[in-house]
Amino acid sequence: MNGKKITENIYWVGALDPHLKIFDVVMPTDHGTSYNSYLIIDEKIVLIDTVKKQFQDEFLDNLKSVLGSLNRIDYIVLNHLEPDHSGAIEKLLTFTNAEVIVSKNAKMLLKGMLKRDINPRLVGDDDFIDIGKGRIQFIKAPYLHWPETMLSYYTADKILFPCDFLGAHFCDENIINSINADFFHEFKYYFETIMRPFKKYVIDALNKIENFEIKIIAPSHGPVIMQDPQKHINYYREWAQPKVFDRKKIVICYVSAYGNTEYIAESLKNHFSDKNYSVSIFNLEFADTNSILDEIENADAVLIGSPTINGDALPPVWNLISSCISINTKGKIGAAFGSFGWSGEATKLIVNRLKGLHWKTIDEVLRLHLIVDNRNKSEIISFAEKIEEAL
Numbered sequence: 001m002n003g004k005k006i007t008e009n010i011y012w013v014g015a016l017d018p019h020l021k022i023f024d025v026v027m028p029t030d031h032g033t034s035y036n037s038y039l040i041i042d043e044k045i046v047l048i049d050t051v052k053k054q055f056q057d058e059f060l061d062n063l064k065s066v067l068g069s070l071n072r073i074d075y076i077v078l079n080h081l082e083p084d085h086s087g088a089i090e091k092l093l094t095f096t097n098a099e100v101i102v103s104k105n106a107k108m109l110l111k112g113m114l115k116r117d118i119n120p121r122l123v124g125d126d127d128f129i130d131i132g133k134g135r136i137q138f139i140k141a142p143y144l145h146w147p148e149t150m151l152s153y154y155t156a157d158k159i160l161f162p163c164d165f166l167g168a169h170f171c172d173e174n175i176i177n178s179i180n181a182d183f184f185h186e187f188k189y190y191f192e193t194i195m196r197p198f199k200k201y202v203i204d205a206l207n208k209i210e211n212f213e214i215k216i217i218a219p220s221h222g223p224v225i226m227q228d229p230q231k232h233i234n235y236y237r238e239w240a241q242p243k244v245f246d247r248k249k250i251v252i253c254y255v256s257a258y259g260n261t262e263y264i265a266e267s268l269k270n271h272f273s274d275k276n277y278s279v280s281i282f283n284l285e286f287a288d289t290n291s292i293l294d295e296i297e298n299a300d301a302v303l304i305g306s307p308t309i310n311g312d313a314l315p316p317v318w319n320l321i322s323s324c325i326s327i328n329t330k331g332k333i334g335a336a337f338g339s340f341g342w343s344g345e346a347t348k349l350i351v352n353r354l355k356g357l358h359w360k361t362i363d364e365v366l367r368l369h370l371i372v373d374n375r376n377k378s379e380i381i382s383f384a385e386k387i388e389e390a391l
């Protein structure tokens with residue numbers, strides 16, 4: 001495939017990966033993806049991002065199809081250093097002396113990528129390069145979704161290059177330069193999987209570009225958004241908006257082999273409901289993980305219950321905690337409870353895992369021996385009061 005013209009001045013020169021089934025090990029990509037890279041041809045020539053290393057030869061061919069010689073590139077802007085966008089930089093630099101431009105947080109990452117220091121130009125807010133008819137304006141946008149991420153905006157064509165931000169894993173060569181295909185599901189799923197833990201930073205970035213006139217969004221994955229870009233920006237603002245609640249919220253998630261851990265969970269639910277907290281309770285054997293994540297994201301405290309079997313908590317608990325990487329749980333109050341037969345390690349293991357994920361844990365777990373009933377009331381109440389203190 002050759003480079004594709006997007007506007008009079010801009011070409012897509014990336015790579016298509018239609019057969020990709022899973023991105024970054026965890027994210028299913030039913031429609032494959034693309035690694036978008038763009039050439040801006042003004043008095044100076046600017047390349048925005050590169051592609052995954054596996055596609056570098058195809059990418060260099062696309063560049064040559066537009067430029068002839070790669071030595072014509074004046075600037076290479078790397079908005080993000082994750083290897084799906086920077087993987088071709090090492091080989092590209094063997095063909096060109098172009099100046100590399102990255103955000104101030106990216107210098108060490110670039111050195112790690114190249115295994116040498118090339119002294120790139122480091123930019124932040126208010127920095128720009130004049131390239132002829134227009135300029136490239138840089139916008140610092142950390143944690144979208146790495147610490148070094150930034151956005152670039154070309155003033156002549158009013159086009160935003162946001163890298164992963166506003167992207168989608170959706171591969172269709174016909175939709176580069178159009179939006180005839182419906183990729184809303186992938187656009188939303190991308191936000192939920194990649195951007196959701198960083199909602200605060202999403203809002204910060206949206207505020208920074210609020211007064212930019214944006215006619216085209218050219219992300220690093222999926223379709224170039226040429227129709228109604230503002231609608232897509234508005235979706236992000238809606239999804240990232242913090243929710244406000246009038247009561248403190250507690251989520252209780254548990255598994256129970258013989259109903260004893262369930263007894264604790266139900267007792268805690270009744271205790272906190274009576275005290276007018278908002279309480280949601282989930283048996284992890286049957287509940288839908290996405291629904292639980294929505295609740296956990298908005299919770300002030302999360303109480304996790306598991307019996308101990310063979311010295312460990314049960315897999316649904318570990319699966320839930322692993323799934324929490326797609327939401328921001330840092331600083332959330334976490335506690336563990338469960339009944340046990342002879343060793344009872346599960347609760348401590350859960351708390352230690354939550355601690356490792358930077359939750360604010362209640363280190364004193366509720367660990368009750370075998371059969372749990374009304375005779376354990378005082379221990380359950382005492383555990384609940386520790387959580388109330390933390391709230």
Ligand code: FEO
Pocket residue numbers: 080082084085145164220221
């Ligand atoms: Fe598409 Fe964060 O890389």
